[in-house]
Each structure stands twice: as structure tokens, then as C-alpha cells.
Amino acid sequence: MHALIPALQIHGLAKAFDGFLAVNGLDLVVPAGQIYALLGPNGAGKTTTLRMVTGLARPDAGDISVFGVDALADPIAAKRLIAWLPDEPLLYDKLTPIEYLAFIAGLWNVPAADAEPRAEALLKRLTLWDKRDSRCEGFSRGMKQKLALAGALIHEPRLLILDEPLTGLDAAAARSVKDILLEQVAAGGTVILTTHILEVAERIAQRIGIIRAGKLVAEGSMAELSAGRAEGTTLEQLFLELAQEDVPA
Amino acid sequence: MIALARPGSLPWLVLHDVRVKARGREGRWGRIIAMLLLALLPIAGGAVMAWRVRGGADLPLAALGSVGAVLLGMMLVMVSSAYAHVLRLGRDRGELELLLTAPLPVARVVAARVAGVQAVVALPFLLLTAPFFLFSAAFGHVTWVAGPLVVMSVALVATALALTIATLLDRLLGPKLAKLVAQVAGVGLAAAVFALGQAPNFAPKWFDAQLTYFSQRPPAPLDWPAQAVFGQPLPLITVLGLALAASQCSAWLAASRMEAAPADPTAAPHVPRRGRAVRFGGSATAVLFGKELKLLGRDPELISQIGQQLVFMVPILALIFTDGQVTPARLAAAGVFLAGALSSSLAWLVLCAEDAPDLIAAAPLRPGVAIRAKLAAALTPPLLMVSVLALVVLPKSPVAVAVMLPMALVAGLASAAMQAWTQPPARRSAFRKRYRSSLLMAVGEFVLLGSLAGATRLILTGSWWTLAVLVVPALMLAGVWWFRPKPAE
Numbered sequence: 053m054h055a056l057i058p059a060l061q062i063h064g065l066a067k068a069f070d071g072f073l074a075v076n077g078l079d080l081v082v083p084a085g086q087i088y089a090l091l092g093p094n095g096a097g098k099t100t101t102l103r104m105v106t107g108l109a110r111p112d113a114g115d116i117s118v119f120g121v122d123a124l125a126d127p128i129a130a131k132r133l134i135a136w137l138p139d140e141p142l143l144y145d146k147l148t149p150i151e152y153l154a155f156i157a158g159l160w161n162v163p164a165a166d167a168e169p170r171a172e173a174l175l176k177r178l179t180l181w182d183k184r185d186s187r188c189e190g191f192s193r194g195m196k197q198k199l200a201l202a203g204a205l206i207h208e209p210r211l212l213i214l215d216e217p218l219t220g221l222d223a224a225a226a227r228s229v230k231d232i233l234l235e236q237v238a239a240g241g242t243v244i245l246t247t248h249i250l251e252v253a254e255r256i257a258q259r260i261g262i263i264r265a266g267k268l269v270a271e272g273s274m275a276e277l278s279a280g281r282a283e284g285t286t287l288e289q290l291f292l293e294l295a296q297e298d299v300p301a
Numbered sequence: 302m303i304a305l306a307r308p309g310s311l312p313w314l315v316l317h318d319v320r321v322k323a324r325g326r327e328g329r330w331g332r333i334i335a336m337l338l339l340a341l342l343p344i345a346g347g348a349v350m351a352w353r354v355r356g357g358a359d360l361p362l363a364a365l366g367s368v369g370a371v372l373l374g375m376m377l378v379m380v381s382s383a384y385a386h387v388l389r390l391g392r393d394r395g396e397l398e399l400l401l402t403a404p405l406p407v408a409r410v411v412a413a414r415v416a417g418v419q420a421v422v423a424l425p426f427l428l429l430t431a432p433f434f435l436f437s438a439a440f441g442h443v444t445w446v447a448g449p450l451v452v453m454s455v456a457l458v459a460t461a462l463a464l465t466i467a468t469l470l471d472r473l474l475g476p477k478l479a480k481l482v483a484q485v486a487g488v489g490l491a492a493a494v495f496a497l498g499q500a501p502n503f504a505p506k507w508f509d510a511q512l513t514y515f516s517q518r519p520p521a522p523l524d525w526p527a528q529a530v531f532g533q534p535l536p537l538i539t540v541l542g543l544a545l546a547a548s549q550c551s552a553w554l555a556a557s558r559m560e561a562a563p564a565d566p567t568a569a570p571h572v573p574r575r576g577r578a579v580r581f582g583g584s585a586t587a588v589l590f591g592k593e594l595k596l597l598g599r600d601p602e603l604i605s606q607i608g609q610q611l612v613f614m615v616p617i618l619a620l621i622f623t624d625g626q627v628t629p630a631r632l633a634a635a636g637v638f639l640a641g642a643l644s645s646s647l648a649w650l651v652l653c654a655e656d657a658p659d660l661i662a663a664a665p666l667r668p669g670v671a672i673r674a675k676l677a678a679a680l681t682p683p684l685l686m687v688s689v690l691a692l693v694v695l696p697k698s699p700v701a702v703a704v705m706l707p708m709a710l711v712a713g714l715a716s717a718a719m720q721a722w723t724q725p726p727a728r729r730s731a732f733r734k735r736y737r738s739s740l741l742m743a744v745g746e747f748v749l750l751g752s753l754a755g756a757t758r759l760i761l762t763g764s765w766w767t768l769a770v771l772v773v774p775a776l777m778l779a780g781v782w783w784f785r786p787k788p789a790e
Contacts (some may be wrong), residue, residue, distance in 0.1 A: 107663060127665075128665045128667065131663060131664060136659070136663045142312040142660035143657060144592065146596050147595065148579070150579045151592075151595070153586065154583070155588045155589075155592050157581055157588075158581075158585055158587065158588025158589075159660075159661070159664035160586070163582055186731045
């Protein structure tokens with residue numbers, strides 16, 4: 053029964069900025085226990101949608117439900133289930149990695165007995181353990197991104213939302229992040245990510261949604277999306293084709 | 302204007318720098334009009350002064366001492382100003398990288414950057430002094446037209462000195478420590494200059510004695526810079542020669558500084574110290590409070606800037622509240638004002654300059670938890686500072702302490718509220734500039750804290766005027782709250 057509840061259910065979501073409709077009556081369902089890639093051209097409304105899901109922006113209209121919790125009526129309960137990792141890591145330059153993780157654990161009220169070993173495991177896994185007492189100000193972009201990911205995972209979120217998680221990462225770090233996302237799903241978690249690297253979405257996502265002008269224009273598994281098209285159609289070809297179509301009113 | 306210069310030439314590069322810097326500023330036209338109006342003052346003053354000294358000797362021997370002392374003071378201020386710019390030279394590299402990869406001689410790019418520093422250092426002094434020299438030349442002292450050239454020469458020498466000091470400190474201490482030392486020295490120098498400016502109020506006899514001493518004509522060649530101002534050929538040629546050599550030295554030092562590419566020293570790897578183990582398991586309030594205090598304590602640049610503001614306030618407070626007599630009531634009033642001012646700075650840092658606002662907003666916190674924890678962090682240092690003052694006042698007047706402490710808390714909360722309700726989100730590095738866009742806010746805060754401090758003093762004298770004075774901050778806070786910008790989302 054529990055598995056039938058979608059990780060994320062969005063209905064009629066809308067958001068405008070100064071007359072520009074960034075999200076236009078979006079309907080979206082993300083099943084639990086999957087990696088869901090939300091794709092779209094720049095300005096399509098991906099980040100705005102995800103910011104509304106995480107409680108960072110208030111929708112003008114629509115409903116958001118996270119594992120059955122109404123995110124607009126009870127945002128605190130919804131936030132407990134979510135971790136948000138934007139493309140610019142949310143860090144404090146003057147804190148060390150271990151201090152940062154202790155801070156996040158405090159915000160999400162994770163008991164010390166759970167948080168401390170989890171922090172150690174995450175930092176070791178992301179090859180930051182040797183830097184645990186160094187301030188983040190000297191870290192490279194990749195190190196900062198990895199630390200932000202550790203911060204997102206320290207409270208074991210049921211829904212991990214990542215906006216362009218691979219930006220600025222070297223090949224090894226990118227591989228490590230992809231492995232962690234797969235592990236997260238294998239452990240029963242759900243991952244929603246946006247990316248412009250379509251190969252990544254094609255390779256690791258079970259379902260893909262393509263959003264344009266604030267509306268979902270296509271959705272499904274790779275097989276479902278390419279049904280009726282020439283054999284060997286890639287996600288890139290599909291994406292370019294859908295990105296040029298007119299958006300239904 | 303940039304279109305008039307040949308692309309890639311030195312003037313073109315300098316104009317490009319000016320354009321880039323000018324476009325980042327809000328209220329550019331207002332600023333330009335204000336500058337023009339301000340420029341009218343030295344023009345009028347210069348004309349009057351030049352008229353008064355017309356017909357005198359071309360080389361006023363009696364004035365050489367004073368002119369030399371003014372040049373020395375000017376040089377000190379210019380070195381301080383140049384140092385601040387030199388610290389950024391080569392570190393704000395984003396756009397510099399583009400210029401250095403363009404097919405232009407590196408020396409020209411460097412020269413453009415150095416010229417920018419020299420111009421910024423010289424400009425205020427040229428605006429102040431050039432009208433006098435030019436009017437004097439028009440009224441008959443033709444050789445005094447050399448005055449602005451000497452001022453520019455002093456700026457060139459000051460820039461070279463600043464570059465030399467910066468390079469030496471970098472080599473001796475490393476970029477990170479050198480920056481810290483420079484900031485602390487900058488605070489000390491600025492405070493010293495400010496205190497010196499207040500000397501006629503505090504120590505008039507000492508000030509007069511110093512004035513007499515520095516007005517004496519120094520022996521040659523120490524009086525040559527002053528002689529050069531009045532256009533004496535040999536001193537003027539010497540000063541200009543020194544300035545050209547200094548300029549060459551600046552170009553060389555700047556090139557080596559940029560070549561060394563000392564990226565922001567704060568970005569240098571932090572040397573870890575194994576100390577206390579980090580504690581997990583704190584509540585949201587505790588971790589937010591601890592985080593804010595850690596961030597404040599680990600930023601020496603911010604601490605020095607806050608310290609500088611407080612140093613500037615002490616003489617003003619002394620003049621306003623002590624009136625020549627230090628009483629417990631006046632000390633209590635000063636304590637309330639200082640606590641409010643410090644709270645304002647810290648509140649801006651913790652409330653408006655949050656590094657990761659989305660992280661806090663995405664956390665499952667009850668409404669008000671984050672702001673209360675942050676306020677507690679902002680108010681703790683000012684209240685500790687007032688507590689120290691309370692220990693001094695307590696033996697003389699426990700009543701003054703009993704009034705000062707709650708009033709300090711009220712002042713802290715009021716100034717923090719002003720910050721929270723009016724100031725937009727910003728980066729911590731914008732701390733020093735936060736009031737530049739709003740003179741009204743700066744004046745408002747001064748009135749708010751002044752009335753709370755005044756009320757403290759009136760309470761202790763048992764005056765019914767207290768109630769009237771307290772109406773001012775109450776009305777101000779109500780007005781600010783009513784007109785505060787409403788969040789877009």
C-alpha cells in the first residue's frame with residue numbers, strides 16, 4: 053500500500069513572475085523508488101517547479117503532495133522528507149565539512165547517535181574525510197558539490213531533489229554521484245533530477261519528463277517515449293524534436 | 302566616450318575599467334549630480350582663497366612648512382587609500398583573465414590597472430586643491446599651476462609605496478596573513494586619522510602646539526615638495542622625476558603581483574586544527590545560533606570593519622553624552638547607543654547576509670525558529686559588551702545599570718528590526734557598502750538609537766520628557782514596519 057503512494061504528485065501547478073508564466077498548470081506524478089529526470093530547455097520552468105516542491109517558492113495555483121503529505125498545508129512535514137541540492141552548493145565557506153554536516157543534522161533534528169556515524173560514512177564515501185577539519189573556503193567546485201550532496205543525504209531523505217547535480221564535477225566525482233543516486237534508489241529512496249546532460253538521464257533515470265513553457269509535453273520511460281519512432285532513437289533526438297513542437301494551450 | 306579611443310590602447314583600457322565600475326552602481330546620475338554640487342564648494346572656496354593671496358610672493362617662504370605638512374598628511378591618506386585598492390589588484394581576476402588572454406601587451410593591461418588606482422587615489426585631492434591653484438594662476442601666480450601636478454605626483458608615489466608594502470607583506474607573511482595585517486592596520490590608521498581630526502575638540506592645547514611645530518619650515522631638501530607646489534623649477538623637476546620613477550616601480554610591482562596570481566587569499570586552503578570534536582545532535586536553534594557565532598568569529602575582515610565603525614562612534618558619543626563630565630547616566634546612554642549600533646551591524650550580517658538562505662528555508666523549521674536563533678546570535682556580543690560597561694558603572698550607580706541593560710536590549714532589538722524590515726538580501730562582502738544606497742536608513746538608525754540613548758539618560762534623571770522621547774523610536778519602528786517591502790513570493 054505504502055509503495056503505491058507517489059513520491060511526488062503535482063496538480064495544476066502555476067507560477068508567474070512579473071506577468072511571465074514560468075509554470076503553467078503543470079501536472080506531474082513521480083512514482084516512489086525511482087530516478088526521475090525532469091528535462092527541458094533553459095527557462096522551461098524546471099527549477100521553479102522544484103523550488104515550489106521544496107517550499108522555497110509559493111505557487112499561484114495548484115497542489116503539491118509529497119508521499120501523501122500536502123506540502124502547501126503542512127510544509128514542515130513535507131520538508132522532513134525532502135532534500136534539495138541546487139546547482140550552486142548551499143555551503144558556508146567558514147565552516148568545516150564536519151561542522152556543516154552537524155549543522156544540517158541539527159536543522160533536520162537527526163539524533164547525534166545516527167548523524168555522527170552517517171557523517172563519517174558519507175565523507176569517507178565522497179573522499180572528503182581527510183578534509184573534514186578544513187574550512188570549505190579553499191575547496192574546489194567539485195568538493196563543494198560533493199559536500200552539499202553529503203549534507204543532502206545526512207538526514208536520509210525519502211525524496212532527493214537535485215538541480216543539475218553534475219555541473220562542474222570531474223569524471224570521477226560525477227561517477228561517484230551517479231553511484232550514490234543509484235544506491236539511494238536501491239535503498240528505497242526516490243530521486244528527481246534535472247540535467248542538461250541527456251546521456252545521464254537516458255542511462256540512469258527510470259522515467260523522464262520533458263517540460264517546456266511550464267507544461268509537461270512528454271513523459272514516460274525511455275521505451276515509452278521512443279515508441280512509434282525509428283529504432284535507435286536517442287533521448288537527444290527525442291528532446292530536440294519535442295522542444296521544437298508547439299506547446300498545447 | 303570609449304568609442305573615441307583606439308581599441309586596445311591604454312586610454313581605451315582605462316575607460317573600459319571606468320565603464321565597468323560605474324555600471325555596477327545604483328543611482329549613478331544622483332551620485333554624479335551630488336559630486337558636481339560638492340565640487341562647487343572647492344571651486345568657490347578655491348576662488349576666494351586665491352583672491353585673498355593674490356599679489357603676494359610667488360614663493361611664500363612662511364607657508365612652506367604648512368604646505369609640506371599638508372602634503373605629508375595627504376600622502377598618508379593616499380597610501381591608505383591606495384593600499385585598499387592594491388589589495389584587490391590581481392585578485393579580482395575574472396575580467397583580468399580575459400584581458401590578459403587578449404592579444405595586447407601585458408604591460409599595457411597592467412599599466413591600465415595601475416593608472417586606475419592612481420587616478421582613484423589622486424582624484425579627491427585634485428578636486429579639492431586644483432581650483433585654488435588654477436585660480437591663483439589666473440590671478441597672477443602663474444607658476445602655481447604646478448600645484449595639481451605635485452598632487453598627482455604624490456598620488457603616484459603613494460601608489461608605489463602601497464604596492465611596495467603589499468608586496469613585502471605578502472612575501473614576509475603570506476597573502477592571507479598579510480591581508481589580515483593590512484585590515485587591522487587600516488582600522489588603526491583610519492581611527493588615528495579620525496581621532497586626530499577630533500583633537501581640536503579634545504586637546505586644543507596639544508593640537509595648537511603640533512600645528513606650530515609642523516608650520517615651521519623644514520631644512521632643504523625636505524621643503525622641496527612644498528617649493529615644487531609653487532612651481533620652483535629644480536624642486537618641481539625633482540618631484541616629477543621621482544613620480545615617474547615611482548610610476549615605473551608601480552608598473553613593475555603590479556606586473557609581478559598579477560603574474561604571481563594571488564587569487565583571493567581567503568580562498569587559500571585553510572590549515573586544519575584538530576581541536577574540540579564537533580558536536581552532533583544539537584537542536585535547530587542551537588545549531589543556528591552556533592553557526593552564526595562561528596561565522597562571525599571566523600571573519601577577521603568583518604570584525605575589523607565592525608570595530609572600525611565602533612571606533613568612529615566613540616569620539617562622537619563622548620562629545621554628545623559626556624559634555625566634559627562622565628556620569629553613570631551618560632555612560633549608560635552611551636552604552637545603549639553602542640549596543641544598538643553593534644546589534645545593527647551584526648543583525649544585518651546574520652539576517653540579510655545569510656550565505657545559504659535556501660538551505661534554511663528548505664529545512665523543516667517552525668516559523669520564527671530561524672529568526673529567533675539568529676537574533677540571539679546577533680544580540681549576544683553587544684549585550685556582553687554592555688555587561689562589561691555595566692561592571693564599571695555598577696559600583697557608582699546600580700540604578701544606571703538596571704536601566705542600561707534592558708534599554709540596550711531594546712536598542713538591539715529595534716535596530717535589528719530596522720535591518721530585517723528594510724534591508725534586501727546581500728552578500729557578507731557588501732557589509733561596508735550596505736548604507737551607501739540608503740542615506741535615509743543610516744540617518745534613521747542614528748535617530749532611533751540617539752532617542753533610545755537620550756531616553757536612557759532622561760529615565761535616570763527622572764524626567765517626564767522620557768515618554769516624549771520614547772515616542773520617536775516607537776513611531777519610527779511602526780512606520781518602517783508599515784512601509785517595509787513585502788516579499789515577492
